[in-house]
Amino acid sequence: MRTALTALTDELKRLKSTGVKSVAVSEESVAALRRVIAARRSAAMPAAESPRTEPASAPRPSASAPVSMPVSAPVRPAPAPKPPEAEVRKLPAPPVVTLPPGDKTTRWAWLREQVLTNPVCAANVRPGKKIVLGVGSLDAKIMFVGEAPGAEEEIQGEPFVGPAGQLLTRMIGGMGLKREEVYIGNIMNWRPQMPVAAGAEQVGNRPPTPEELAFCLPFLRAQIEIVNPLLIVALGSTAAQGLLGADSFKTLGEIRGRWQQFAGKPVMVTYHPSYILRNASNRSKRMVWEDLLQVMDRAGMPISDKQRGYYLDK
Ligand code: URA
Numbered sequence: 001m002r003t004a005l006t007a008l009t010d011e012l013k014r015l016k017s018t019g020v021k022s023v024a025v026s027e028e029s030v031a032a033l034r035r036v037i038a039a040r041r042s043a044a045m046p047a048a049e050s051p052r053t054e055p056a057s058a059p060r061p062s063a064s065a066p067v068s069m070p071v072s073a074p075v076r077p078a079p080a081p082k083p084p085e086a087e088v089r090k091l092p093a094p095p096v097v098t099l100p101p102g103d104k105t106t107r108w109a110w111l112r113e114q115v116l117t118n119p120v121c122a123a124n125v126r127p128g129k130k131i132v133l134g135v136g137s138l139d140a141k142i143m144f145v146g147e148a149p150g151a152e153e154e155i156q157g158e159p160f161v162g163p164a165g166q167l168l169t170r171m172i173g174g175m176g177l178k179r180e181e182v183y184i185g186n187i188m189n190w191r192p193q194m195p196v197a198a199g200a201e202q203v204g205n206r207p208p209t210p211e212e213l214a215f216c217l218p219f220l221r222a223q224i225e226i227v228n229p230l231l232i233v234a235l236g237s238t239a240a241q242g243l244l245g246a247d248s249f250k251t252l253g254e255i256r257g258r259w260q261q262f263a264g265k266p267v268m269v270t271y272h273p274s275y276i277l278r279n280a281s282n283r284s285k286r287m288v289w290e291d292l293l294q295v296m297d298r299a300g301m302p303i304s305d306k307q308r309g310y311y312l313d314k
Contacts, residue, residue, distance in 0.1 A: 091120060091211050097218040099225060104138040107226045115189055115219050124190040124212075126202070130157030134185025134223050141299050142177075143229040143265075144168065145220065146272065147238040148188030148208050151201070159186045160273075167273040168235070171288070174310065175296055183227045187242040188216045213242040224263050230299055232265050233292075236272025243267060257291050259298075268295050286311035 132149040152162030243262040260267040270291035
């Protein structure tokens with residue numbers, strides 16, 4: 001345990017030296033670290049003075065919130081990391097994307113070329129990593145829209161292929177569809193960068209800035225124009241903000257499960273699969289699933305009794 005703690009401390013020190021101010025830590029990890037710290041304290045203290053594992057006044061992570069931990073401080077929830085200014089390049093005005101005439105395949109290939117050769121996209125991708133455009137059926141009825149590529153996505157050049165993507169693929173399967181039958185995109189075409197030491201890999205992700213979202217949005221609009229889906233599913237609050245506007249809601253709970261509009265298409269906003277990975281309760285799965293049942297209903301898909309009953313157990 002001591003070795004693991006020393007390795008953790010060394011890694012946090014290294015991250016701090018590269019300018020990282022906070023890192024995301026799962027609730028389980030925070031609880032485990034608290035137990036270790038409490039155990040070490042009580043070992044160093046007379047039994048009668050041992051504090052409880054967690055002081056009553058200690059801030060507790062809420063059951064559903066992601067938790068982040070300041071690099072230099074003891075285990076304590078910290079505000080979500082702000083984009084480090086140095087890494088957020090000043091962006092020019094968003095591009096004007098006017099699709100050429102032609103069939104869907106021709107127009108999508110043209111768009112792909114525009115995105116892959118866009119100098120702003122290229123300047124925001126780290127060497128050796130890929131710009132990411134949507135994938136899937138150009139005749140899809142349903143288009144899923146996420147936030148931005150993560151570590152795995154920028155390696156493979158495909159949206160939603162990491163852990164959250166694997167869960168999204170299973171959710172699509174639960175709807176009775178294959179991944180190739182829907183279209184999956186992101187608002188962002190690059191992974192938002194955070195500072196790292198030269199040659200080191202980026203650890204964690206940061207949310208895109210409003211300017212970054214606005215720059216990439218025309219490329220997503222063009223994908224919507226090409227695919228012309230019946231409806232869109234926005235995954236998570238950043239995707240919802242990018243599509244609906246940052247001031248259109250305060251919490252995702254306000255708008256999820258209720259139809260919105262973007263580019264003339266109905267939009268169902270639901271939680272991001274990474275939220276489910278952090279909160280794997282049947283309650284949170286059921287919330288997302290109820291949103292997807294509405295999507296299936298609106299898309300005219302058959303829904304079995306078994307599907308209607310998924311995640312009803314508490
Ligand atoms: N999260 C997203 O929002 N998009 C991806 O492509 C991967 C993870």
